[in-house]
Amino acid sequence: xxxxxxxxxxxxxxxxxxxxxxxxxxxxxxxxxxxxxxxxxxxxxxxxxxxxxxxxxxxxxxxxxxxxxxxxxxxxxxxxxxxxxxxxxxxxxxxxxxxxxxxxxxxxxxxxxxxxxxxxxxxxxxxxxxxxx
Numbered sequence: 001x002x003x004x005x006x007x008x009x010x011x012x013x014x015x016x017x018x019x020x021x022x023x024x025x026x027x028x029x030x031x032x033x034x035x036x037x038x039x040x041x042x043x044x045x046x047x048x049x050x051x052x053x054x055x056x057x058x059x060x061x062x063x064x065x066x067x068x069x070x071x072x073x074x075x076x077x078x079x080x081x082x083x084x085x086x087x088x089x090x091x092x093x094x095x096x097x098x099x100x101x102x103x104x105x106x107x108x109x110x111x112x113x114x115x116x117x118x119x120x121x122x123x124x125x126x127x128x129x130x131x132x133x
Contacts, residue, residue, distance in 0.1 A: 007076065010051060010053055013052070016036070019042050021040045021041060022035070025059065032099070033067070035070050047072075047073050054082055058074045
């Protein structure tokens with residue numbers, strides 16, 4: 001199976017084993033997908049920051065049997081201001097849950113991703129940290 005590159009927003013991260021994460025990513029071309037990021041919880045890992053919650057990154061993915069595998073990831077934008085308040089974090093989690101529920105898998109969702117990124121940027125900006133998408 002051949003690797004491909006796509007951008008995406010990490011909507012959910014689940015810790016798996018000792019240092020791995022299973023990510024739920026909203027991508028413009030594929031919709032909501034699951035991807036395994038091996039060793040991404042290690043501080044020295046190249047995937048550590050790019051696979052964080054609410055991080056907008058460029059991912060190199062390899063298709064697998066049940067989910068994709070993240071081979072490389074490069075941060076495009078991190079929304080640090082969201083986690084500074086409980087209200088901002090709860091609103092971001094609510095929006096992520098809506099996106100996971102309403103965005104179809106395997107279909108283009110560029111408008112939905114753009115709306116979610118705009119919302120994240122606005123929340124981030126209202127916390128005092130201006131992000132650029």
